[in-house]
Amino acid sequence: GQQVMQIPQYxxxxxxxDFTTYCNSSTTLSNIQWYKQRPGGHPVFLIQLVKSGExxxxxxxxxxxxxxxxxxxxxxxxxxxxxxGTYFCAGRSNYQLIWGAGTKLIIKP
Amino acid sequence: GAGVSxxxxxxxxxxxKDVELRCDPxxxxxxxxxxxxxxxxxxxxxxxxxxxxxxxxxxxxxxxxSAERTGGSVSTLTIxxxxxxxxxxxxxxxxxxxxxxxxxxFGPGTRLTVT
Numbered sequence: 001g002q003q004v005m006q007i008p009q010y011x012x013x014x015x016x017x018d019f020t021t022y023c024n025s026s027t028t029l030s031n032i033q034w035y036k037q038r039p040g041g042h043p044v045f046l047i048q049l050v051k052s053g054e055x056x057x058x059x060x061x062x063x064x065x066x067x068x069x070x071x072x073x074x075x076x077x078x079x080x081x082x083x084x085g086t087y088f089c090a091g092r093s094n095y096q097l098i099w100g101a102g103t104k105l106i107i108k109p
Numbered sequence: 110g111a112g113v114s115x116x117x118x119x120x121x122x123x124x125x126k127d128v129e130l131r132c133d134p135x136x137x138x139x140x141x142x143x144x145x146x147x148x149x150x151x152x153x154x155x156x157x158x159x160x161x162x163x164x165x166x167x168x169x170x171x172x173x174x175s176a177e178r179t180g181g182s183v184s185t186l187t188i189x190x191x192x193x194x195x196x197x198x199x200x201x202x203x204x205x206x207x208x209x210x211x212x213x214x215f216g217p218g219t220r221l222t223v224t
Contacts, residue, residue, distance in 0.1 A: 033210075033213075035213075041217075042215040042216065042217055042218055043152070043200075043202075043213075043215050044215070045212040045213065047213065047216070048210050057158065088151065088152070090213075096147060096154070096157060096165065096169045097211075097213065099151060099152045099154070100151070101150075101151040103146055103154075104149075
């Protein structure tokens with residue numbers, strides 16, 4: 001079946017360093033969504049990308065959708081403690097979202 | 110307006126008992142989803158409702174799991190003869206399917222512990 005692979009599973013960074021998570025789909029996606037789940041919380045929608053090659057920015061977060069609409073990335077510049085959590089990508093296929101396994105951002109003490 | 114609500118927030122039950130989890134979606138959202146999340150893991154899709162019908166039940170782990178939705182609104186997820194491996198957080202999400210985004214709004218979840 002359709003799968004969305006997300007890497008890495010964890011990323012440990014010093015505060016101020018950058019963070020990137022990548023998603024790769026086995027099939028072409030109509031769009032891709034990104035969600036953030038804070039520790040102990042539930043996933044919260046961040047953004048949706050629809051167009052081939054689309055790039056969107058939200059402050060220090062940059063989201064990209066690949067030209068073939070099969071891959072996507074989220075890059076956070078100069079991480080802060082408020083960025084801690086797990087970031088999920090979810091690719092749309094018909095009515096359903098195919099979820100990546102998530103990347104947990106951990107700030108080193 | 111109100112978001113997605115779920116009840117109970119926590120449920121501790123003995124192995125072999127049945128449990129019922131409830132989800133109240135955002136008013137007007139026609140799509141409703143149930144997911145399961147084990148500690149530190151990703152989201153496991155269980156079932157999807159469009160209105161009152163469930164076109165996709167493929168994620169239900171066994172025939173001990175069932176779900177229904179009535180009036181295009183409230184949904185209940187029932188787990189019969191609970192097992193310890195059923196322990197997890199059960200998340201419900203709803204979305205509006207008339208627009209472009211179909212973003213999912215999640216409830217706070219029900220943490221189920223089977224002892």
